[in-house]
Amino acid sequence: MLLSFKKQGAHLVKASFSDHKSLVEAVKKVDVVICTISGVHFRSHNLLMQLKLVEAVKEAGNVKRFLPSEFGMDPSKMGHALEPGRESFDQKMVVRKAIEEANIPYTYVSANCFAGYFVGNLSQLGTLTPPTDTVYLYGDGNVKAVFMDEDDVATYTIKTIDDPRTLNKTLYLRPPENILSQRQLVEMWEKLSGATLEKTSISGEQFLASMNDVDYATKVGIGHFYHIFYEGCLTNFEIGKDGEEASNLYPEVKYTRMDEYLKIYI
Numbered sequence: 438m439l440l441s442f443k444k445q446g447a448h449l450v451k452a453s454f455s456d457h458k459s460l461v462e463a464v465k466k467v468d469v470v471i472c473t474i475s476g477v478h479f480r481s482h483n484l485l486m487q488l489k490l491v492e493a494v495k496e497a498g499n500v501k502r503f504l505p506s507e508f509g510m511d512p513s514k515m516g517h518a519l520e521p522g523r524e525s526f527d528q529k530m531v532v533r534k535a536i537e538e539a540n541i542p543y544t545y546v547s548a549n550c551f552a553g554y555f556v557g558n559l560s561q562l563g564t565l566t567p568p569t570d571t572v573y574l575y576g577d578g579n580v581k582a583v584f585m586d587e588d589d590v591a592t593y594t595i596k597t598i599d600d601p602r603t604l605n606k607t608l609y610l611r612p613p614e615n616i617l618s619q620r621q622l623v624e625m626w627e628k629l630s631g632a633t634l635e636k637t638s639i640s641g642e643q644f645l646a647s648m649n650d651v652d653y654a655t656k657v658g659i660g661h662f663y664h665i666f667y668e669g670c671l672t673n674f675e676i677g678k679d680g681e682e683a684s685n686l687y688p689e690v691k692y693t694r695m696d697e698y699l700k701i702y703i
């Protein structure tokens with residue numbers, strides 16, 4: 438992946454999290470730092486590494502904008518989140534605190550549901566492709582979520598890095614046509630594929646009870662899906678004065694609609 442970036446003209450710089458000086462030197466070469474370190478694959482190290490990066494950015498002193506690795510739900514709205522999924526929100530808040538205490542200029546990107554994890558599978562857990570017979574609906578399936586093509590997340594992220602309107606703010610990706618309920622997503626797929634799926638509703642209690650007897654990653658997933666599809670945590674608040682909405686700031690971006698995105702699964 439890194440070499441493919443190089444092919445497209447990116448200048449790769451070597452640095453190591455176990456070598457503070459090398460991090461500072463790397464950071465000194467750039468105006469903007471966008472951190473995309475995974476919380477899934479490096480769960481135990483994500484916090485430590487991001488704090489080391491914040492430390493390097495602070496010492497380097499030249500960075501005009503820092504974007505920590507967030508790109509999901511807004512962690513500042515997840516203080517009530519269920520264990521064990523809440524860990525990543527708590528850690529993101531620790532990183533935010535370090536950034537703000539160091540007076541580093543920042544933008545937080547709340548990208549909501551990456552399509553690869555939430556759309557191709559019609560938001561079914563444990564699979565990444567559409568179900569063929571039965572689709573499980575969370576409750577009545579009518580709670581609104583926000584679905585984003587990952588390339589559009591990148592496009593909006595790059596737009597924001599030198600935009601004074603997003604300095605020290607959260608950029609929420611909520612393009613109006615991608616604010617959809619799970620039921621609307623399923624209907625899009627049925628229309629596209631010509632298939633009719635049997636719909637089985639799962640109650641919130643039933644869904645939470647399924648957290649017993651599953652592996653750690655699934656427990657995390659169940660908690661997150663619960664907040665998104667039962668509670669509506671992505672859409673149950675208005676964007677306040679500390680936030681901006683991406684499609685509103687950048688109307689020129691032709692974001693991918695989810696019926697278009699779903700075509701690859703036919």
Ligand code: GO6
Nearest residue numbers: 477509510549550554562563564657658661
């Ligand atoms: C994505 C997932 C999909 C989990 C967020 C288990 C943090 C966020 C929308 O890593 O747990 O099957 O905001 O079996 O702030 C994972 C998590 C989704 C992907 C949710 C996420 C979303 C993390 C699964 C599964 C498709």
